[in-house]
Amino acid sequence: MGIAKMTNKLSLLLQKPNVFHNLSVAQLVEKILQRNEGKLTATGAVAVTTGKYTGRSPKDKYIVEEAATQAKIDWGTTNQPISEEVFENLYNKVLDYLMKKDEIFVFKGFAGADPKYRLPIQVINEFAWHNLFAHQLFIRPTAEELKTHEAEFTVICAPNFKADPAVDGTRSETFIIISFERRVVLIGGTEYAGEMKKSIFTVMNYLLPEQGILSMHCSANVGKEGDVALFFGLSGTGKTTLSADPNRRLIGDDEHGWSNRGIFNIEGGCYAKCINLSREKEPQIFDAIGFGAVLENVVIDEQTRLPNYDDATLTENTRAAYPIQAINNIVDPSIAGHPSTIIFLTADAFGVLPPISKLTREQAMYHFLSGYTSKLAGTERGVTSPQATFSTCFGAPFLPLPAVRYAEMLGRKIAEHNVRVFLVNTGWTGGEYGVGSRMKLAYTRAMVQAAVEGELDNVETVKDPIFGLEIPIHIPGVPDEVLQPQNTWADKQAYAQKAKELAAKFRENFQKFKHIAPEIEALGGPIA
Numbered sequence: 001m002g003i004a005k006m007t008n009k010l011s012l013l014l015q016k017p018n019v020f021h022n023l024s025v026a027q028l029v030e031k032i033l034q035r036n037e038g039k040l041t042a043t044g045a046v047a048v049t050t051g052k053y054t055g056r057s058p059k060d061k062y063i064v065e066e067a068a069t070q071a072k073i074d075w076g077t078t079n080q081p082i083s084e085e086v087f088e089n090l091y092n093k094v095l096d097y098l099m100k101k102d103e104i105f106v107f108k109g110f111a112g113a114d115p116k117y118r119l120p121i122q123v124i125n126e127f128a129w130h131n132l133f134a135h136q137l138f139i140r141p142t143a144e145e146l147k148t149h150e151a152e153f154t155v156i157c158a159p160n161f162k163a164d165p166a167v168d169g170t171r172s173e174t175f176i177i178i179s180f181e182r183r184v185v186l187i188g189g190t191e192y193a194g195e196m197k198k199s200i201f202t203v204m205n206y207l208l209p210e211q212g213i214l215s216m217h218c219s220a221n222v223g224k225e226g227d228v229a230l231f232f233g234l235s236g237t238g239k240t241t242l243s244a245d246p247n248r249r250l251i252g253d254d255e256h257g258w259s260n261r262g263i264f265n266i267e268g269g270c271y272a273k274c275i276n277l278s279r280e281k282e283p284q285i286f287d288a289i290g291f292g293a294v295l296e297n298v299v300i301d302e303q304t305r306l307p308n309y310d311d312a313t314l315t316e317n318t319r320a321a322y323p324i325q326a327i328n329n330i331v332d333p334s335i336a337g338h339p340s341t342i343i344f345l346t347a348d349a350f351g352v353l354p355p356i357s358k359l360t361r362e363q364a365m366y367h368f369l370s371g372y373t374s375k376l377a378g379t380e381r382g383v384t385s386p387q388a389t390f391s392t393c394f395g396a397p398f399l400p401l402p403a404v405r406y407a408e409m410l411g412r413k414i415a416e417h418n419v420r421v422f423l424v425n426t427g428w429t430g431g432e433y434g435v436g437s438r439m440k441l442a443y444t445r446a447m448v449q450a451a452v453e454g455e456l457d458n459v460e461t462v463k464d465p466i467f468g469l470e471i472p473i474h475i476p477g478v479p480d481e482v483l484q485p486q487n488t489w490a491d492k493q494a495y496a497q498k499a500k501e502l503a504a505k506f507r508e509n510f511q512k513f514k515h516i517a518p519e520i521e522a523l524g525g526p527i528a
Helices: 003-014 025-034 084-099 128-137 143-147 194-210 239-243 283-288 361-370 403-417 441-452 492-510 518-524
Strands: 019-021 046-048 061-064 080-082 104-111 119-125 153-158 175-179 184-188 214-222 228-233 249-252 255-259 262-265 269-273 294-296 319-323 339-346 356-359 372-376 386-390 420-425 461-463 470-472
Touching (some): 025 046, 084 184, 104 128, 104 194, 128 194, 184 194, 194 214, 194 255, 214 403, 228 239, 239 441, 339 403, 339 441, 356 361, 361 420, 361 518, 420 441
Parallel strands (some): 019 104, 153 184
Antiparallel strands (some): 104 119, 175 184, 356 420, 356 470
């Protein structure tokens, strides 16, 4: 089936009388309740469950091998190739399946807050709640914009359509397939809504660099003087907590582009983890979960309909989706100038990285490519040793192009805009996990505040003997001894051994990067 025939078939589907286009939040909530897809909670949010899959399925995500894109994609275990034939057969089957549905829901909107670079998209859903999710997560068009909206990328999501691996050429019943030539994302076999969000992020991570724009997996905020800060970090490093600053306005919490005009949010909403959520710990997120928000896999009290955010019965990966406008302290539209500060967040369970250090341009590129944090082994089996984890550019699962391309763009922008860059360790101090303690949030906040406000630009520093990082010797609100990791360890020999062990892991991980300027590794990595 050629592109023209595929387009015609999609047009026929969208012209059916039972297809609902851009319903309002209230209309979608009504549909969700009528169709028994979810329950209304005491806060006005809709609570839904996603069944078998409560997270992304990275092993079932594919990119179609096509002539126009084949040479550009960084093929491998992350970007798995799939043939055009397999894609077209599944596309045909999914559309035939949706043709028979009583109701179909369509959202038309945008990815990218900057009008010059935004991507017009449409999301076609089997479930009303998925369409509400799309409405809240992507950028909603005005009535005038909707009149002239022409989608340039289409997401088709049919969770109840399950592939037959033996016939359809997939690994399992689940598939997330991106065709850049046909400009379609095809999703089936999973109800987890995050697949839609991250598929469009993957698309933007392909399209934006082609326009000279760096796409980034980070949060961003702006101060009263217009100074922009970016926060990169993997799960558990404090990215959301530290970017939600009452003295700074939020630009976005997860995905951004950096053009020659400045920073812009790719999304129109937030998809926040809400396990153990409380108003005391995260007031902005807690209060944002009102009417029209979507709660994924959060256990609800049947009588009171109050969410129990502490209940992980269904999954630890409970989520809340809501429009960014549900947060009071935001930039709207989500556009700002060039960053003055970049913060790389890591939760080092080895307890050897400094709580904050200043990075050169080469070190920034090195640590961006490394994307280091650590996850803890299964303590239920008595194993307490931390495991180093590296996620390239702090977003490896969503990068279709070679990682070096993103890193080189970052390096150029750091130099062009004279951006200060810091590595902040929110992990352990005084020893590794099980011996030391987690860095106090109050100390981390004080360090981040000093960094973004320029207070560390000219302070005295000392060079870490193993990692080569420049460590400030004094920061207001932080004990001096905390700033030097070796000073917090009772056993200095044990510190040196553990630090060298982590440095070796950095070097080993960095060997996978090809065609990177040699000075990045020489000047950016550990020195001992």
